Amino acid sequence: MDDIEIRDDSIRLGQFLKLANLIETGADAKIVVGDGLVSVNGEVETRRGRQLTGGDVVEIGGLSVRVAIR
Template sequence: MDEIEIRDDSIRLGQFLKLASLIETGADAKIVIGDGLVSVNGEVETRRGRQLTAGDVVEIGGISVRLATP
């Protein structure tokens, strides 16, 4: 599982998907999250603005990425 570092204490789900290169645009984030294709810590998440913190695991399309802080 890959880890992506964020510089702040938290990040919104839509922003994280772009940062981790799991999607290309905010419009893509809206679609995949709205369609229930993204899970956070094993549970489907449909809120693009969900705040993520270090240790959270985001999964989309069989790819899992863990948030880390420096």
């Protein structure tokens, strides 16, 4: 599992998906999150505005990444 560093204390799920290169655009985030293809800490998340903080684990398509605070 890779750690993806963020600059602030939190980040929105849609922004994090782009930062981690798990998707290409915000439109992609809307689709994958809305379709229930993303999980946060093991639970399906359908809100792309969900705030993530350090230690949260995001999974999509069998890939898992962890939010790390710089």
